[in-house]
Amino acid sequence: MKCTVVGMWGGFPKKNEPTSGYLVEKNGFSILLDAGSGVAAHVQNYIDLNNLHHIFLTHYHYDHSVDIGSFLFGRMISTQLGKVDKTLNFYGPDDKGVKDQVNKVKNSTFHPYGRDSTFKIGPFSITFHKNAHSVETYAMRVTDDEGHVLVYTADTSYRKSLVRFAEDADVLISECSLYAGEDGEKMGHMNAEEVGGLAAKAGVKRLILSHLPHYGNLDDLAASAKAAGGENVSLAKAGMVIEV
C-alpha cells in the first residue's frame, strides 16, 4: 500500500502544511486517516474528493477532525451537482454531535467504532487500540491483502499495550509531540525517547515521526528516537510518500 502524508503538524497548521491527515491507497481503494486543519484542501493534490469515500477519525480534537465539515459540504455540493452518487463514510469514536452532523448531510454516514471493531475496505483491514489521551482516542493498524502493516498512533501517552499493537509493523507513523526529557504522561503525548523505545520494542521496520511540535530543532527528535533504539527513523513531511 501507499501512504501519502497530507499533513503532520501538531495543534495547528503551518503555512500550506496541514495538521494530521494520511491518505492510504491500494488497488484503487483509498482511506483517509484523520481530517485535521487544511487536510480537505491539500488531499486534493493526491485524490479527487469524489473518489474518497472512507475517512477514519482517531478523535475529535480540532487538529484531527476540524475538516469534517469541509468534506461533508464537498460531498453535499458534488451530490447536488450530480458529480458523485456514492456515500461518504466517516468512522470515529461514538459521539452524538458528530453522528448528527454527519448523518444529516445527504450521502454521508457515520460509523462508530470501539477497541474491538474491525473494518474491511477493499484490500484494507483496520483495527484499533484505545489510547491514553485527554479525550477518547484510538491508534489504528491497517493491514493490506498481502500482509503489509501500517500503524498510526494518533495522539497518546506511552503505554505498553501500544508495543503489542504496533508489533512487527512495516511502518509506524507515531506521534512525537515532545522532545526527550519532556513529560509525555502529563501532556497526553509521547516524547522522542518514548517513541524510539516503542518502535524498538515493537520491532517495527521503519519509524516516521509525526504530530510535530512548533518549537525546537526537529532533527533532535529523530536523533533521540534513534538513540532510544528506533530503526530507519525519519520526520514526516507534507507530501511525503511512504511505500508500505
Ligand SMILES: [Zn+2]
Ligand atoms: Zn493532535
Ligand SMILES: [Zn+2]
Ligand atoms: Zn489530541
